[in-house]
Amino acid sequence: MSNWAGERKMGDIAGIAAGRLSVDELSKNFDDMYPALDSKTAGIEASRCYFCYDAPCMEACPTGIDIPNFIRKIQTGNYRGSALDILTENIMGGACARVCPTEILCEEACVRTAQEDRPVTIGRLQRFSTDWLMETGEQPFERAAPTGKxxxxxxxxxxxxxxxxxxxxxxxxxxxxxxxxxxxxxxxxxxxxxxxxxxxxxxxxxxxxxxxxxxxxxxxxxxxxxxxxxxxxxxxxxxxxxxxxAVRALGLADEQVEGVYNAVDYIAALRQSDTKADIPVGRKVVVIGGGNTAVDIAVQTKRLGAEDVTLVYRRGADAMSATPHEQHYAQTNGVKIKHWAKPASLQVAGGVVTGVGFEYTELDPDGRLIGTGETFTLEANMVFKAIGQVxxxxxxxxxxxxxxxxxxxxxxxxxxxxxxxxxxxxxxxxxxxxxxxxxxxxxxxxxxxxxxxxxxxx
Amino acid sequence: MADISYNFAGIKTPNPFWLASAPPTDKEYNVVRAFEAGWGGVVWKTLGEDPPVVNVSSRYGAVNLNGQRMMGLNNIELITDRPLDVNLEEITRVKKDWPDRAMVVSLMVPCEEGPWQKILGRVAETGADGVELNFGCPHGMSERGMGAAVGQVPEYVQMVTEWCKKHTDMPVIVKLTPNITDIRTSARAAVNGGADAVSLINTINSIVNIDLDIMAPTPTVDGKGAHGGYCGPAVKPIALNMVAEIARDPDCNGIAMSGIGGISNWRDAAEFISLGCGTVQVCTAAMHRGFKIVDDMKTGLANWMDAKGYKTLDDFRGLASANVTDWNQLNMNYDIKARINQDLCIKCGLCHIACEDTSHQAIAAARVAGDRRYEVVDQECVGCNLCMHVCPVDNCITMERVDEGKPYMNWNQDPRNPHRTAAE
Incomplete structure (x- = not known):
């Protein structure tokens, strides 16, 4: 992977700068997306679980965690039992509690979604239990006798x-x-x-x-x-x-110019920064793509202090692989999402990107994506490619x-x-x-x- | 608008909602606040002989359920711990300032005629509307031969009631303890003693929980606990049954009843009135949310009465007690089956697992094109209602009557009853 921040001199490019926000603001912006539940709120939320038979949430969990059982144990204060139900099936239950798109997995299947469109917040409860166990410092699993392999x-x-x-x-x-x-x-x-x-x-x-x-x-x-x-x-x-x-390329001329980056490389650098104050960000950011990586880079650049962040996707909202929840999250974070447009050209001045030309798209009668011939341009100091990895x-x-x-x-x-x-x-x-x-x-x-x-x- | 005022055993009250004898009615400050909030009456916290009792610190224990606080509450507080003169003076002033409200004074003195005669005389001077004999307090006072120690002995109940009727013209309400085998025995004793009314239930002997860290019951007083009196929403079913038992007992002579036990809202009150109560007494709900709850009680009851066409409390008072009967009078030919509304079903499967694991295996779990589907097996369904109760969706599971055309037949008439002849 290219350590892009080291190789390139972002600060030398007009419109790109690190430290747009104070360290305090950055620390707030990159703190927990959702605060942890305390034992009281976790208990109340756990009591919303009906303890379903043949629970649909379990079927929707790729790791098959016995969700009603771990939630019931939160309700009764059996936190260790709850955490072990989770970790036995999914040793990264703590990470999954944070990053799983629960709204299309367990929480979508939750019967309370059908009943009142308000599922039990399974992800947050899972985090409660796994955090509890990890904070005890206990190592709850044991190794079987050595096999010699x-x-x-x-x-x-x-x-x-x-x-x-x-x-x-x-x-x-x-x-x-x-x-x-x-x-x-x-x-x-x-x-x-x-x-x-x-x-x-x-x-x-x-x-x-x-x-x-x-x-x-x-x-x-x-x-x-x-x-x-x-x-x-x-x-x-x-x-x-x-x-x-590898990251998919846009297939445009001048894709290697300054200011055009892979979203995954930028996120990796941002993740390795303690304060985020050293991560340069453009005033005007354009993100191309429709998945969770596109949302992640769009929201994070906004939180670094970018003025305008526009996420452009070539099809409609329904086709985005970012979940509706993620799309909503981007929008409430001030990211503008434009649908039905594909990048057509990069505008470059002095070896640095200054904008992206887009062509509007639509489906032809056979359902294929085609350009309409109409175009528009977005000004950009930074352009991120987030159209998938290979x-x-x-x-x-x-x-x-x-x-x-x-x-x-x-x-x-x-x-x-x-x-x-x-x-x-x-x-x-x-x-x-x-x-x-x-x-x-x-x-x-x-x-x-x-x-x-x-x-x-x- | 329905008229919710009532004349209870000669005590006039603008509405049936009284505060029960308890901490909320211990002094003028609280009672005035209650009257300002709109309560129809109070039963002043129990007066006793001087010197007043001394209470311990740490007095209440609570049962919380799924984040809902105080589904049940118990207490180890005694009767008023203020001097008799102070209480009497305040009662006098409050009654004078609030003449339209019912002022009933709860009493508890040793089981001798003299003390009862003496305190009744003092209370009469306050202008109070009536007295309530505390034969129910299950903790502390009972160890001193008062409260439940009297209420648990029918002969004592009758004897003290007779003394009180002899020594006062005020209506006498006898408060009954539920810590007995058959509430009717105590009620009959009150009736035989000449009581104008009974009030029930007092609190239930209880330990609400054990603190597993210190291995002691709560509320804990320096590492120890004593049983307390249980009240709050959790005790309402017990109270309703005892009220119904008295209501349908011919020997109780239709004595006036003031219902107590877990009454938190107008609907609870309406249920007690439907079983024959003329007033209801509230404590835990007020201790949980404050006196303002009476607003919903009054308007809710009146709105419901308007919707039902009841103009006065007597229009529906006791209507339900007529339908409380003995098991052997129930119709053996009545037959209902569960019906699941598949459009409302959210596929939680609770009906299935409840029936499968703990009842009659009458709800089958199936998958139709991958989707969960729960269906009633009519030939196995005994119409027990369990599935309806566990179903979290209102009206998703209902019970349908399927016995059309069969005549009424009770157990005494049922050929399956081996003792039928003997019963007849």
Whole structure:
């Protein structure tokens, strides 16, 4: 990843500056999106849960947490029991409580949504319980007797950490190769800062590694410092939780000029800044894309002090992969969302972007997206590309160990089994991946059990 | 607008809402505030002999339910801890200043004729409208041979009531303790003693909870606790039953009743009146929210009476007691089945699991094209109502009568009753 802030001299470009807001304002702007519930408010909210039979929320949770059961335990003050219900199924229950799009998962399925359009706030209750347990400092899980097997996990993101934790619980030794200098993956580098403030991602990593039996080697990228073939030789099994390595390009001329950046790189830099006061931001920001990353970058630049932030998406609101809740959140944060327009050209002066030309779009009678020929221009000091990320297959398609792909990502069967025996994969890098933290955790957990079975039967 | 004034055993009151003998009626300041808020009357907190009792610190314990506070409340407070003269002087002044309100004075003195005669004389001088004999207080005073210690012995109830009737012209209301086996026994004793009315229920012996850290009941007084008197919304069903028992007991002679026990709003009051009460007494609800709650009580009751066409309290008073009967008079041929309105169902499955785990396996859980669907199995449904009660959606589950055409037949007439002949 390019450390864009170091390579480029933002401060030298007119209209881009760091520290537009005071440190106090920045600290407020990047604090918790939603405050934590206290035991009183959590108890009252928990009492709204009907304790459904065959609860629809459970079915909607990719990790299958017994939601009514953990909520009931909040109501009775059995916080430890509640937290264990969550963490047993989802070791990153704390992160998921913060970052899950619950409005399209458990909370959408909550029967109170059907009844009164006001679900039990399951995410916030989950955070209450998992925070409670993590604050006790207890390590509640134990490892099974040693199996003598060692498994390599590539990528210390949600999928890799979930796999590593479960493998360790099952008695295996785990060696994790992580390309970056910190574990946590998108929780550490990719999610909006106000969703996981106060260094939560690292606290969770520490909690997970606290089980023991897991060693993380940083600065070890697959295809560079380590290879799949080499890992296959050295370990009893391999789990790949690689994530997505590349950002889609706009396909416009001058895309490399100053002021045009990848949203994910900018967010990563912002996430690594303690005060955010050193993160340069433009007066006028244009974000291109319609997903959660687009919303995250738009809201964060606004909170850094950008005057005008416009998010432009080529289709209508319904087609945006950012949930309606996220779109609403962007708008209430002062982000202007324009639909039905696609970028047509970049306006550049002196090697620096000054604006983006857009063409209005519509659907033709066959339902295909076409330009209408009408155009408009948005002034911009900064343009962010947030039109999706793609998997870089090179490290898993070398001749010495070449995995089958499907739809550009790693093809997997049950339990994340790839085309090579003993190599498993999960999270965003596999075909059919949902780009959700919670889905990645489930992939890692299921793969760990599949690996355990594989090792037992070998 | 309906007329909600009432003449209760000779005591005129502008509305049926009285504050029960308790902390809210302990002194002039509170009672004046209550009258300003619109309460129809008060039963002044129980007077006793001087020197006044001394109360402990830490007096109330509460039952909270799902974030709702004080679903039940108990207390270990005794009778008034102020000198008799102070109370009598204030009663006199308040009655003079508020002549249209009912002023009833609660009394508790040792179980001897002299003390009763003496205190009745003092109360009569205040201009009070009536007295209420506290035979119910379940804690503290009962250890000293008063309160519930009297109320639990029918002979004592009758004897003290007779003394009081002999020594005063004021209407005598006997307050009954629920801490007995059959409320009718106490009520009959009051009737036989000449009481003008009974009021019920007093508080119930209770421990509201145990503090698991210090292993002691609450309220805790320096590490120890004693049983207290339970009241609040949680006790209303017990009170309603006892009121109904007296209402339909021929030996109780239709004695006037002032209903007490968990009355928090006009609907609760209407229920007590429908079972025959002429007035109701309130304490916990006022202690929870203040005296202003009486506004809803008065207007709510009058609005409901207008909607039903009842012009006075007597128009509906006691109507429900006629429908309280013994189990053996219920119609064995009555048959109802649960009906689930699928359009209202939110798929919580509570009806299914309640019936499946704890009742008759009469609600099937199915998936239709992936969607949850809960359906009643008529041949298994006994019409118990459980599903209707657990369903969180109003009117989603209703009970439909399915026994058309069958005649009334009670258990005494039912051929399935092995003792039918003996019963006849």
């Amino acid at each position: 060692t498994v390599a996990v590539v990528g210390a993101g949600p999928a890799g950490l979930a796999a590593a934790h479960r493998l360790s619980m099952l008695g295996h030794e785990v060696e994790v190769c992580e390309a970056r200098q910190k574990a946590g993956g998108l929780n550490e580098y990719g999610i909006a800062a106000y969703k996981v403030p106060h260094d939560f991602a690292q606290q969770e990593v520490d909690f997970i590694l606290g089980l023991g039996g897991i060693t993380v080697h940083y600065g070890q990228a697959l295809g560079q410092e380590v290879t799949l073939a080499g890992l296959r030789d050295r370990y009893d099994a391999v789990f790949l939780g690689l994530g997505l390595g 998997f870089i297959p090179d490290p898993v398609t070398e001749s010495a160990a070449c995995l089958e792909l499907a739809e550009g990502r790693i093809a997997v069967g049950d339990g994340g089994a790839t085309s090579i025996p003993g190599v498993f994969a999960g999270g965003d890098c596999v075909s059919g991946g949902e780009d959700l933290t919670v889905a990645a955790v489930q992939d890692g957990k299921l793969a760990a059990h599949a690996i355990n079975d594989y090792l037992a039967n070998r």
